[in-house]
Amino acid sequence: MGVSPVCRSNFNFRRSHACTPIPDKERRKLKFERQTLTPRQTAASDRGRPDLAAKRRGPYDRALVARRGVGCMKNHRWLPWDRLMRASHLYTGMFLFPWMIVYAVSAFCINHSAWFLAKNQPAQRWEVVREADFAPDAELPSDADEQAKAVLEALDLNGAYRILGVPDAHQLTLLRLCAAGHYKVTFQRPRNHVVVERLRPVSAYALINNLHFVTGYGVSSWAYWVWAVVVDAVTISTVIWVISGVYLWARRPKKRLLGGVCMTAGIALFAVLVVLLCR
Structure with missing residues (x-):
């Protein structure tokens, strides 16, 4: 069988340039x-x-x-845009990889909570981990929210929290949110006594679920603020991935038909579901 001119020329081309390697860049x-x-x-x-x-x-x-x-x-004017879209699509995904895994896995667990709660979630209970006296001074504010912050600061438990129930003259109960197990802080006013309980044990399902709902802004701890900033970056990057994906699809003519069909089908399904869910 003869060798085609293209293959023969290619062989000669490679042989003639075998001693002049091209740098990787x-x-x-x-x-x-x-x-x-x-x-x-x-x-x-x-x-x-x-x-x-x-x-x-x-x-x-x-x-x-x-x-x-x-x-x-x-033309060459599109080269910077191509590089920008590819780089933003790639490197934001690499940086935000852990958060995307957390939100993807936790969303799946929440969507199928019956599977995990019934089979894999151990029975949790409140365990007393600490008791302390808390004698408020005259500067203690009368507002329940400010009192909660003062109690948590005295216990060195600064962080996100919620007030449980309605505070009264006898008791103030707080839920101090923590991914590794929430705290329940009960301030018994007549006794000036604080009881700290923690939800135990903590499973992988509970940890992933708690990380999904971590909020940061408005909390004094820097870790919560950084987490909140990264969550904003995740939401912005998701929009960037959509825009860059559509851009890269539009720049490939051979993929426009299949990509257009997928995009149209997704938009149509989304619109139908929104209409049905809003009835």
Whole structure:
């Protein structure tokens, strides 16, 4: 069987350039341009660079470009946007990977809570972990919310909390939120006594579920603030992923039909479900 001219020329091309390896950075650039530029644009980019032209051009490369027909790039003005979209899509996902896993797994667990609560969730109960005296001074505010902050600060339990029930002259009960097990703090006013209980044991389901609902703004602890900032970054990055995904899809003509069908089907299903759920 004879060898085609394209294959023979490609063999000669590679053999003649075997002693002149291309650096990795230059190789990636050549590969990217070969996949995105039309032959005319590639030739235009090689003007004044005979070394690149010699390494890039050849019957094999021409046949590859012609076979792929990748005319995604209309001109070089789109190159910065392509790089920006690809980089934002990639690196935000890499940085936010742990949070996306937490929210994805916790959302699945919440959606199927009956499976996990019935089979894998151990029976939890409140265990007393600490008792202390708390003698309020004259500067203790009368507002229940401010009193709660003062009690938690005295116990070194600053963080997100909720007031349980209606505070009265006898008792103030707080739920101090914690991913590794919530605290229940009971301030017995007549005795100036505080009882701290913790929800035990803590399962993986409870930990993931608690991390899903961690709130940060308005809490004095810096860890809550950082978590809240990252959650904002997750929401913004999700929008960026959608925009960059649509952009990258639009830049690939061969994928527009399939991508358009998927997008149309998703929008239609979303609209139907919203209408049905709003009845």
